[in-house]
Amino acid sequence: MFDDWLEKYNYLIELGKTLPVIDEKFRTDQFLISGCQSKVWLHAAIKEGKVIFTGDSDAIITKGIVNLLIRVLSDEKPDDVIHAELDFINRIGLNEHLSPTRSNGLSAMIRQMKLYATVFKMKGA
Numbered sequence: 001m002f003d004d005w006l007e008k009y010n011y012l013i014e015l016g017k018t019l020p021v022i023d024e025k026f027r028t029d030q031f032l033i034s035g036c037q038s039k040v041w042l043h044a045a046i047k048e049g050k051v052i053f054t055g056d057s058d059a060i061i062t063k064g065i066v067n068l069l070i071r072v073l074s075d076e077k078p079d080d081v082i083h084a085e086l087d088f089i090n091r092i093g094l095n096e097h098l099s100p101t102r103s104n105g106l107s108a109m110i111r112q113m114k115l116y117a118t119v120f121k122m123k124g125a
Helices: 006-019 060-074 078-082 100-122
Strands: 039-046 050-057
Touching: 006 039, 006 050, 006 060, 039 060, 039 100, 060 100, 078 100
Parallel strands: none
Antiparallel strands: 039 050
16 A cells, blocks of 8 residues: 555554544553553453454554554454464564564564453353
């Protein structure tokens, strides 16, 4: 969709601006993702058998990354989240254009989303 990385970064910034507001009660240490350079909060709930993610960050590009992951993984069954192949991240070159700490944060966000889905699956939700 975009030819250069400046356009991709601008898109991530725009995604960050459109991230739905997370309920303030989930902006606590309990929902912080460890391993991220910025503060990232991630919450998951199960509704009608599907995982619904909400999130936020104190950094606009990271907020865009959170929104991108939520768009891909939210409103899916736990099994689908657990087994999601997120090859698009490498295909669009996101990992290679992020700083090492942001790349680690991206991996931590994905791990946490899959962990939430695993817990819901184990609970039979």
